Structure formats: structure tokens, C-alpha cells
Amino acid sequence: MRIALLGYGKMGKTIEEIAINRGHEIVLKLEEDIDTFEIDKMDIDVAIDFSIPKAAFKNITTCFKNNIPVVCGTTGWLDDYEKAVEICKKEDAAFIYASNFSVGVNLFFELNRKLAKIMNGMKDYAVEIEEIHHTQKQDAPSGTAISLAQQIITENDQKNNWQLDHAEADEIPIKAKRIENVPGTHSVSYKSQIDTIEIMHTAKSREGFALGAVVAAEWIKEKKGIFSMKDVLSDQIK
Numbered sequence: 338m339r340i341a342l343l344g345y346g347k348m349g350k351t352i353e354e355i356a357i358n359r360g361h362e363i364v365l366k367l368e369e370d371i372d373t374f375e376i377d378k379m380d381i382d383v384a385i386d387f388s389i390p391k392a393a394f395k396n397i398t399t400c401f402k403n404n405i406p407v408v409c410g411t412t413g414w415l416d417d418y419e420k421a422v423e424i425c426k427k428e429d430a431a432f433i434y435a436s437n438f439s440v441g442v443n444l445f446f447e448l449n450r451k452l453a454k455i456m457n458g459m460k461d462y463a464v465e466i467e468e469i470h471h472t473q474k475q476d477a478p479s480g481t482a483i484s485l486a487q488q489i490i491t492e493n494d495q496k497n498n499w500q501l502d503h504a505e506a507d508e509i510p511i512k513a514k515r516i517e518n519v520p521g522t523h524s525v526s527y528k529s530q531i532d533t534i535e536i537m538h539t540a541k542s543r544e545g546f547a548l549g550a551v552v553a554a555e556w557i558k559e560k561k562g563i564f565s566m567k568d569v570l571s572d573q574i575k
């Protein structure tokens with residue numbers, strides 16, 4: 338596959354290594370405005386966007402307009418997600434966004450959903466999410482923490498929203514910590530006066546995120562439409 342990397346930072350470089358090992362070719366390493374490249378002439382099979390929040394929407398929609406399928410892992414731009422979906426449909430293109438591409442976190446999402454269902458109505462327990470990332474991260478809370486909160490909100494009759502740090506009774510508090518070199522740690526805890534129930538995912542490196550993004554790119558190459566990582570992993574995660 339001929340892959341365009343939209344964003345060539347920590348994730349772009351890890352994806353490059355894995356993609357080449359899987360027999361793909363990197364034909365573009367974008368670190369600036371996408372308009373400076375004639376991507377319509379580059380014969381790109383799939384674009385993988387791990388850039389920055391303010392560049393993601395333009396990168397992605399430029400690809401849709403040039404009939405290039407997009408895998409996007411950039412977080413912190415989701416206010417424009419619905420607009421991107423509309424453009425994708427209008428252009429008959431293909432799109433996968435995931436706040437987290439690792440298989441481990443997608444298993445963790447399933448666990449979170451099930452635990453949220455069990456804990457719904459357990460009034461002695463207060464739910465809380467914590468995420469820890471490296472100090473260069475531009476957005477807070479992490480996209481993964483927002484996905485975890487949205488899953489809990491779907492299952493929990495008492496919670497309608499999430500809030501960074503201090504939350505009202507109907508909100509889930511998310512704590513975001515920044516510590517040098519941490520690739521990504523997420524926990525969901527339910528605390529009562531007498532005990533705590535906690536689930537946690539700890540990424541040991543960026544390899545899982547990058548491998549998931551390359552697998553998603555291989556999966557979406559010949560498809561049209563809007564997909565999720567759950568679609569990509571449907572054979573593995575029931």
C-alpha cells in the first residue's frame with residue numbers, strides 16, 4: 338500500500354516503522370499545511386493522520402475530496418467530527434476515527450462498558466476516570482478518557498456529562514496528569530467509603546497504537562463509508 342502520513346511526529350515515525358515492516362511504502366510525510374502538496378497526483382492508497390488538533394479537520398477533508406481513505410488518530414478536534422462525516426459521505430469516501438487504535442484499549446473499552454452496566458444504580462460508589470500522558474500532549478482530557486466517559490454515560494442513569502477535574506453530581510470527573518515519557522495510562526474507578534473497584538490500561542510503548550492504525554489502514558483501503566475500530570476488530574472482539 339502507498340501510505341501518506343499526515344503528521345510525522347512520535348506516532349508518525351512509529352507507524353512508518355511498522356508499515357514498512359508489513360511491506361507498505363510511505364509516499365508522504367506531512368509536517369505542514371496539506372495545501373502545499375499536490376496529493377491528487379501522488380497515487381496514495383490510504384492516509385493516516387496523527388497530527389495536531391488544529392490541522393486534523395483540513396487534512397482529513399482534503400483527502401476525502403481527493404478520494405483517499407483516511408485513518409485518523411488525532412485527538413482534540415472532535416467538535417468538527419460530524420462536519421467531517423458529512424463531507425466524507427458527500428464525497429463517497431472512507432473514514433475511521435478512533436481515540437485509541439490499540440487492541441488492548443479496545444478490549445478495555447468492552448470491559449468498561451460491562452462494568453458500567455453492572456455499577457449502574459450502585460449509589461454508594463462514585464465513578465472517576467484518570468488519564469496520565471507525557472508532557473508534550475496538547476489536549477486534555479485524552480480522547481481515550483472521553484471515549485471511556487461516553488461509554489459510562491450511555492450505561493449510567495445518573496451521569497449525563499463529563500468534566501475535567503471538578504464535576505457536578507450528574508457528571509463524571511476526569512483527572513488528567515502529565516508526566517515525562519508516559520505513553521498513555523487510563524483508569525476507571527468506582528469508590529465507596531469502604532472499598533474501590535478499579536480497571537486500568539497501561540500502554541508500555543506507542544507500538545500498540547501504531548500497529549492498530551496500520552491494520553485499520555489495510556482494512557479500510559477498498560471500502561467506502563464511516564467505520565470504527567470495533568468494525569476493524571469485529572473478528573477478534575465480539
Ligand SMILES: NC(=O)C1=CN([C@@H]2O[C@H](COP(=O)(O)OP(=O)(O)OC[C@H]3O[C@@H](n4cnc5c(N)ncnc54)[C@H](O)[C@@H]3O)[C@@H](O)[C@H]2O)C=CC1
Nearest residue numbers: 344345346347348368369388392410411412436437438546
Ligand atoms: N488514536 C490513538 O491511538 C492515538 C492518538 N494519538 C494522538 O495523535 C496525535 C499525534 O500524536 P504524537 O505523534 O504523539 O504528536 P507529535 O507532536 O509527536 O506529532 C505531531 C506532528 O504533527 C505535525 N504537524 C504540525 N502541523 C501539521 C499539519 N498542518 N499537518 C500535518 N502535520 C502537522 C508536527 O510537525 C508533528 O510532527 C495527537 O493528537 C495524539 O493525541 C497519539 C497516540 C495514539
Ligand SMILES: O=C(O)C1=N[C@H](C(=O)O)C[C@H](O)C1
Nearest residue numbers: 412436474479480481520521
Ligand atoms: O497523545 C497521546 O500520546 C495519546 N493520545 C491518545 C488519546 O488522547 O487518548 C491515545 C493514547 O492514550 C496516547
